[in-house]
Amino acid sequence: MNSINLVGNISSDIDIRALNDGKFVAKFDIAVTNPYKHEKTSFLPVECWGRVAENTSNFCKKGSKVSVSGYVEVDQWQNDQGQNRYKTKIVADKIGFLTPKSSGGQQQQQQNNQNQHDPFANNGQPVNISDQDLPF
Template sequence: MINRTILVGRLTKDPDLRYTPSGVAVCNFTLAVNRTFTNQQGEREADFINIVCFKKAAENVANYLKKGSLAGVDGRIQTRSYEKDGKRIYITEVVAESVQFLEPRSQQQNRGQQPDPFANDGTPIDISDEMLPF
């Protein structure tokens, strides 16, 4: 049997680090992963995948990643359930065996602080036809 998943996406919020009663670190976060196709309006949709990691990986994720960070996750899909108020709640999540930080820390810290050099400020761009590669 094979149960393996590899995802690349951005964190939708800051990771949530907790510890079990026995002191094991557990970190939960959600990864927004773009789909490879567009919808009927031409927009790219995303799936929001719940991730959980343990021990040192959990502490590293909590210490170095934040909302918007680009990360790669290698792990397995797990389902579990519990009962709350008489209803059965089912959860599907990825248990991360490895989490890769996919952008430099300096880039993560500067995101949102520097103006976008490619933003359209309404002024025409002066480029000659000879400068275009096509």
């Protein structure tokens, strides 16, 4: 059985193209962390077709967290010197969008507003307060 499920971040710009028959194909790379060696990250090429390609290009960008479900495919060809070349890629049947819509500037502004109303949000710095200001 050839099946793969990954969760990671899109690590390249999404390249979407319309084919002559009206179908779309999107290609991008996904960065996934090794579950046993967290310092090791792999960058895997992903290809998706049709509505999956359109939606991914409309709702995701470089840095977006996604889940990818699909299968592994190996392309084989011969170069000009007659050597066999191979490229392994993930062909995605489903892509889940895991980055919330409100992430980015709106989330930062919301955090700044919350810190303005929180007297204890001092980013770990000592608070200058006198003993007379304490209620005990």
